[in-house]
Amino acid sequence: MSQVTSAETTNMGKAPSNLGQVGVIMKYTFLDYFRSRRFFILLVIALVISAILTGVIGYYRPASLMASSLGFYAGWWGMSATFVVALSGIFFGGDAISGEFQNKTGYFTLPNPVRRSSVYVGKWLASFIASTAILTIFTAITLANGLFYFGANVPYQFGESVLFAWFYLAAVLGFTFFFSSLFKSGSYSILVTAILFLFAFNLVQSLVSSLAQIEPWFLLSYGSQIIGNILTVPYPAHTAITSFGPEGRGPSFTTFNVGIPEGLMIMAVYFVVTAVLGLILFEKKEFN
Amino acid sequence: MTTRQPFIENYLPSLECQVLQDNVHSIEAVNLSKVYGSFTALSNLNLKIEGAKCVGFLGPNGAGKTTTLKMLTDLIRPSSGKALIDGINVHTHKRQALNSVGSVIETPEIYPSLTPREALGMIAELRGVKHSEKKRRIEEVVEEVRMSEWIDKRVGKFSKGMKQRICVASALLHDPSVIILDEPTTGLDPRGMSEVKDIVKSLKNKNRLIFMSSHILSEVADICDEVAIIDHGKLLVYDTLPKVTAKFSGGETVLEVGFSRPLSDGILRSTIPAISGVTSTERRDEMNVILRYNGTVTAQENILKELVKLDGGLISYRPATSALEEVYLNLISDSR
Numbered sequence: 001m002s003q004v005t006s007a008e009t010t011n012m013g014k015a016p017s018n019l020g021q022v023g024v025i026m027k028y029t030f031l032d033y034f035r036s037r038r039f040f041i042l043l044v045i046a047l048v049i050s051a052i053l054t055g056v057i058g059y060y061r062p063a064s065l066m067a068s069s070l071g072f073y074a075g076w077w078g079m080s081a082t083f084v085v086a087l088s089g090i091f092f093g094g095d096a097i098s099g100e101f102q103n104k105t106g107y108f109t110l111p112n113p114v115r116r117s118s119v120y121v122g123k124w125l126a127s128f129i130a131s132t133a134i135l136t137i138f139t140a141i142t143l144a145n146g147l148f149y150f151g152a153n154v155p156y157q158f159g160e161s162v163l164f165a166w167f168y169l170a171a172v173l174g175f176t177f178f179f180s181s182l183f184k185s186g187s188y189s190i191l192v193t194a195i196l197f198l199f200a201f202n203l204v205q206s207l208v209s210s211l212a213q214i215e216p217w218f219l220l221s222y223g224s225q226i227i228g229n230i231l232t233v234p235y236p237a238h239t240a241i242t243s244f245g246p247e248g249r250g251p252s253f254t255t256f257n258v259g260i261p262e263g264l265m266i267m268a269v270y271f272v273v274t275a276v277l278g279l280i281l282f283e284k285k286e287f288n
Numbered sequence: 289m290t291t292r293q294p295f296i297e298n299y300l301p302s303l304e305c306q307v308l309q310d311n312v313h314s315i316e317a318v319n320l321s322k323v324y325g326s327f328t329a330l331s332n333l334n335l336k337i338e339g340a341k342c343v344g345f346l347g348p349n350g351a352g353k354t355t356t357l358k359m360l361t362d363l364i365r366p367s368s369g370k371a372l373i374d375g376i377n378v379h380t381h382k383r384q385a386l387n388s389v390g391s392v393i394e395t396p397e398i399y400p401s402l403t404p405r406e407a408l409g410m411i412a413e414l415r416g417v418k419h420s421e422k423k424r425r426i427e428e429v430v431e432e433v434r435m436s437e438w439i440d441k442r443v444g445k446f447s448k449g450m451k452q453r454i455c456v457a458s459a460l461l462h463d464p465s466v467i468i469l470d471e472p473t474t475g476l477d478p479r480g481m482s483e484v485k486d487i488v489k490s491l492k493n494k495n496r497l498i499f500m501s502s503h504i505l506s507e508v509a510d511i512c513d514e515v516a517i518i519d520h521g522k523l524l525v526y527d528t529l530p531k532v533t534a535k536f537s538g539g540e541t542v543l544e545v546g547f548s549r550p551l552s553d554g555i556l557r558s559t560i561p562a563i564s565g566v567t568s569t570e571r572r573d574e575m576n577v578i579l580r581y582n583g584t585v586t587a588q589e590n591i592l593k594e595l596v597k598l599d600g601g602l603i604s605y606r607p608a609t610s611a612l613e614e615v616y617l618n619l620i621s622d623s624r
Contacts, residue, residue, distance in 0.1 A: 013415070013416040013417045013418040013421070013462070014416045015383060015387055015414070015415055015416040016413070016414075016416050021414055024410060024413040024414050025410075025414075027410075028399065028402065028406065028407075028409075028410040029399070031401070031402065031406065032399040032400070032401045032402055033401075034401075035401035035402075035442075036400075036401050103397050104394065104395065104396055104397040105396070105397050105398065105399055106363075106396075107363070107393050107394055107395075107396035107397070108396035108397060108398050108399075108407070108411075108455060108458065109410075109411075109414075110361075110362070110363060111361035111362070111363060111386065111389075111391045111393055111468075112386060112411060112414050112415060113382060113383040113384070113385075113386040113387045113389075113414075113415065114383070114414050115382065115383065286358075286363070286364040286365065287358060287363035287364060287393075288324075288364065
């Protein structure tokens, strides 16, 4: 009769700490992402965006972008970085957790002595690294073009903007992981997050600020404006009212520009709240 | 269902007398229930299995088998009661409870871009298999499930049966003392089914506690030492296979006896019934006989000796699947 081994050890070794298991999940999930079709598709999208920008700017040399290096980075990076980040978040985070249920991969991983929180954090980190790889390639191409036109004169604001983009990536992934935990279908969670990031947030932001004249501090897309705003000198005024019609007597539209501390705060709150809620949902969810 | 309750109450204590010794491995459900709204998937299941044996877990679709196994592996939470492995609550102390457990629940999928070597590497690392052992151990278990030539191919291209084999390999990777299998041969071709059955049989010889659900009664009769039958979320019976079949066959145990040559009527009707303990014989076909007897394992051993002496080319001698099938169908129909 075999004897019961210590609860902490098996015949083959001792289970690593929770943190060690986070590392294991991260490593293998990243490997899965790295080899997946979605990584390749996202890479192609980032390269296509970069190629179009390179071609258009190289051919037309628009004055607004060519006037200064800051203008160049604002036009190139400020306009497209948030899109690339949102797309990465949707691609890698959209079904990260829901896929465990829908694709039944959770049945392979979770009956092992591993906490769900370790799986959640490990997959989040893998998504962050995979997204970072895409964002790094996009950043490198931006930088290469900037160096080509303006030499080594890279404005420090570009560095800050890149940093903010990574902050935004963390918040986006927190948010997509939340929706991924909410649904058991990967398709639903990807669709919902895609609609929110690519259409709904921007639409609500326009409606709320322009028509209701309320600062949309509750929207992540509003917080993400610091990525582009930091490249504008001087930094845009917090509130701008644009009136139309003769002598400005027509309808007026209010535009809000988020400040840097406020933008960072929005991103941090989104990241913390949605990541924690997503984790709680995942802990509660059952494999029925 | 209620008509069976006295039987269960009378029967379970006799099992508790079988406690073998301290520190044996155990799987235990204590008043374990699972309720989804108005639907009760499992109702106050009390079941303790321990030792080194293979226990078959039988029941019709929706009986609560997979629900029980999922609670034993923390894939779902109990509505009430406890699921214990080696006395440790699976839900509250998952890491400790599942450390010595290997399991295959339903038909798991593996990350499609990984190879079996990598997928099993992940499980090995999660379980803390020593680095020096990892490569050898992965190759061993992959060989055991006959997948060596696929070890470095991506799982995404595998058939369901191939994936199931890798999942069985992952359950064996850390040399577990307790193995929980949910219909392990589901999705496998006949050869695969036979191989997985052989694997489970070989595991029995390595002093493990195996708890295996199945729809296939012949599989359970062939592999398992004991059987637990549930329906409508309630345990109907749990005991050794011969005792369960005997209990529901008027105290008789039913055996299937196979010969390599056609058996004469004289032997069938006179010689075999004359063996001590044998109560009846029934010809199944020219070379196979259904034999009923009263008595213990000693009687069974004696009957085997006598059958060998007949010089009729005895080639098989095992508890009858049909008997288990009879018991199963009786119990299930009574509970409905």
